Amino acid sequence: xxxxxxxxxxxxxxxxxxxxxxxxxxxxxxxxxxxxxxxxxxxxxxxxxxxxxxxxxxxxxxxxxxxxxxxxxxxxxxxxxxxxxxxxxxxxxxxxxxxxxxxxxxxxxxxxxxxxxxxxxxxxxxxxxxxxxxxxxxxxxxxxxxxxxxxxxxxxxxxxxxxxxxxxxxxxxxxxxxxxxxxxxxxxxxxxxxxxxxxxxxxxxxxxxxxxxxxxxxxxxxxxxxxxxxxxxxxxxxxxxxxxxxxxxxxxxxxxxxxxxxxxxxxxxxxxxxxxxxxxxx
Ligand code: NDP
Numbered sequence: 001x002x003x004x005x006x007x008x009x010x011x012x013x014x015x016x017x018x019x020x021x022x023x024x025x026x027x028x029x030x031x032x033x034x035x036x037x038x039x040x041x042x043x044x045x046x047x048x049x050x051x052x053x054x055x056x057x058x059x060x061x062x063x064x065x066x067x068x069x070x071x072x073x074x075x076x077x078x079x080x081x082x083x084x085x086x087x088x089x090x091x092x093x094x095x096x097x098x099x100x101x102x103x104x105x106x107x108x109x110x111x112x113x114x115x116x117x118x119x120x121x122x123x124x125x126x127x128x129x130x131x132x133x134x135x136x137x138x139x140x141x142x143x144x145x146x147x148x149x150x151x152x153x154x155x156x157x158x159x160x161x162x163x164x165x166x167x168x169x170x171x172x173x174x175x176x177x178x179x180x181x182x183x184x185x186x187x188x189x190x191x192x193x194x195x196x197x198x199x200x201x202x203x204x205x206x207x208x209x210x211x212x213x214x215x216x217x218x219x220x221x222x223x224x225x226x227x228x229x230x231x232x233x234x235x236x237x238x239x240x241x242x243x244x245x246x247x248x249x250x251x252x253x254x255x256x257x258x259x260x261x262x263x264x265x266x267x268x269x270x271x272x273x274x275x276x277x278x279x280x281x282x
Contacts, residue, residue: 019245026051026244028078030104030155032097033057034087034144035114037064039214040162043236044111049077051240056100057082059114079104087114087140088132097147108155109243110148112141113162115177120220123175130176137180142187149202156201160243161188165210168260171274173224192248203246207239210256225278 031048035041036057045057049072057072057080059065065082072080083099085092100107116136118129145159152159166174167181185206192204211217213229221227230253242250251257263270 018247021241021245023051026053026240029053029108030100030106031055031109031111032100032104032107032148033111033113034096035059037061037068039216040209040212040232040236040239041111041113042068043233044113044240045072045080046075047233047237047240049073049075049080052076052078054079054104055081056096056103058085058096060084060086087136088116090135090143093140093143094147097144101148101151106155107148107151108157109160110144110152110157111160111162111239111243112144113160114140115180117216118174118177120173120224122173126176130179133176133180134183137177138183138187141184145188145191149200152202153200158203158205158243158246159188160205160207160239162207162209162239165208165256165259168208168256169263169270169274172278172280203243203248205239205242205247205250207242207250207252208256208260209235210253210259223279227277 026048029048029051031053033041033044033048033055034057036045037059041057041059045055045068048055055072055077057065057068062082062084065084069080069082081099081103083096085096087093097107097110114136116133118133141161148157148159151157161184163184164177164181166178167185170178170182188204188206192206195202195204211221211227211229212232212235214232218229221229235252238250238252251260259270
């Protein structure tokens with residue numbers, strides 16, 4: 001009874017303190033979404049388009065970006081443009097931010113979402129791949145954030161970082177990927193405090209996602225685990241709401257927060273559960 005009461009009180013408190021989302025606030029908003037050619041990034045681009053935002057999207061595949069831009073325009077985006085860029089190349093993150101600033105005349109939302117492809121397998125000592133992945137999944141994020149901070153400060157804008165439950169609670173087969181997500185949580189967690197202490201206008205939202213049904217994720221886990229996957233479009237909408245309401249954190253689906261806490265509260269049970277979630281025989 002006490003446990004149920006505590007959950008109810010926590011639920012009401014969260015509902016009560018969560019600011020309500022006004023879709024109108026995104027009309028004409030200037031948004032840059034990275035990794036928007038597929039998956040959650042693509043879905044975010046479509047939602048922003050439906051809300052009437054002005055969007056710049058980026059990824060490496062120019063042809064796919066072109067198609068996403070066309071769909072954004074047909075869905076109601078006030079503006080939709082793309083720039084192809086490889087985030088492993090040091091000059092590209094700055095180039096993308098400069099392009100967005102020039103074409104949109106400033107920025108209200110910087111949504112950092114892209115990830116480089118990485119194997120879902122035991123780590124076999126490939127340091128070079130991990131180094132490359134850090135460039136794509138981490139260093140380009142901090143470079144773009146730094147470049148965009150002045151303009152976000154002027155517009156009372158938002159920085160939205162897409163992270164993972166694997167950035168809070170590591171699991172097997174994802175050592176390089178999990179390291180990049182832990183790095184993001186550490187860096188942007190620290191930046192959140194610094195901006196608050198400087199009384200900056202910029203909000204920082206870190207989004208912790210569980211398994212989402214994007215093609216690239218499903219390809220990896222098929223036949224390996226039965227963990228339920230949640231819809232990319234709903235994940236995307238939750239991320240957009242979190243940024244628009246300037247909340248510090250999102251956990252989607254909700255139980256990823258419990259999972260993150262359980263690792264510290266009940267480590268032995270959590271470790272057992274994690275290792276038995278995957279089909280593996282040595
Ligand atoms: P996808 O694999 O569908 O999309 C990745 C995007 O990044 C694509 O647009 C891809 O386009 C782009 N990209 C890849 N390499 C580079 C590069 N070198 N430079 C620039 N862009 C690049 O990912 P998801 O939609 O599944 O994931 C989106 C976010 O959500 C990620 O941050 C991920 O960590 C997070 N997340 C996802 C989960 C899931 O289960 N799907 C779970 C937890 C978190 P292109 O290849 O054309 O460059």
